[in-house]
Amino acid sequence: xxQGEEDPQALSIQEGENATMNCSYKTSINNxxxxxxxxxxxxxxxxxxxxxxxxxHSGRLRVxxxxxxxxxxxxxxxxxxxxxxxxxxxxxxxxGFKTIFGAGTRLFVxx
Amino acid sequence: xxxxxxxxxxxVTEMGQEVTLRCKLISGHNSLFWYRQTMMRGLxxxxxxxxxxxxxxxxxxxxxxxxxxxxxxxxxxxxxxxEPRDSAVYFCASSSGGQGFGSxxxxxxGTRLTVT
Numbered sequence: 001x002x003q004g005e006e007d008p009q010a011l012s013i014q015e016g017e018n019a020t021m022n023c024s025y026k027t028s029i030n031n032x033x034x035x036x037x038x039x040x041x042x043x044x045x046x047x048x049x050x051x052x053x054x055x056x057h058s059g060r061l062r063v064x065x066x067x068x069x070x071x072x073x074x075x076x077x078x079x080x081x082x083x084x085x086x087x088x089x090x091x092x093x094x095x096g097f098k099t100i101f102g103a104g105t106r107l108f109v110x111x
Numbered sequence: 112x113x114x115x116x117x118x119x120x121x122x123v124t125e126m127g128q129e130v131t132l133r134c135k136l137i138s139g140h141n142s143l144f145w146y147r148q149t150m151m152r153g154l155x156x157x158x159x160x161x162x163x164x165x166x167x168x169x170x171x172x173x174x175x176x177x178x179x180x181x182x183x184x185x186x187x188x189x190x191x192x193x194e195p196r197d198s199a200v201y202f203c204a205s206s207s208g209g210q211g212f213g214s215x216x217x218x219x220x221g222t223r224l225t226v227t
Binding site for chain 2: 006030033035040041042043044045048049050088090092097098099100101102103
């Protein structure tokens with residue numbers, strides 16, 4: 001069973017625009033993470049936000065977490081064609097180990 | 112750092128055959144996760160280990176699936192007998208997380224399994 005659900009399922013934007021993806025989850029978490037997957041490859045970790053944090057930045061990435069709504073968002077600013085990939089949120093429970101992924105958002109950035 | 116290494120990259124087999132997928136963890140990592148990815152079901156957690164001990168195997172679909180960690184750096188996922196519905200990409204991932212501490216997962220590039 002999946003913990004997180006992302007929306008939208010797919011997103012197509014022009015290079016230079018911002019991309020926002022959302023994730024909702026169901027149970028208490030220790031942290032929430034975002035990953036990226038290029039076609040035919042494994043997932044690559046982007047950013048981790050702990051349950052006591054509300055916002056985190058890394059380069060062109062900004063992640064927010066609202067534990068009261070059990071939701072998170074990933075913002076990619078000034079998108080590039082190379083950002084084209086699938087993006088997944090994942091939650092780790094309060095026990096620390098179990099990592100459950102959402103269904104992912106497919107992002108297509110047009111040059 | 113060589114990263115997580117999975118083998119083989121591709122496996123094509125006939126229904127009923129035994130399939131063994133292999134994974135080498137990143138040195139120093141103590142948690143190991145096996146996932147299966149399909150278009151229909153997304154990324155499903157099959158089983159995860161911590162310090163070589165299976166912690167949760169509730170995602171293993173059937174008794175036909177088994178996973179082992181014979182040592183701290185290596186794991187196998189075995190399907191016996193294989194069925195066409197097992198066709199998927201199988202990923203392993205490792206992390207250095209300890210109890211209560213979150214840590215990112217490092218994924219291998221997966222094994223694409225096709226059962227005909």
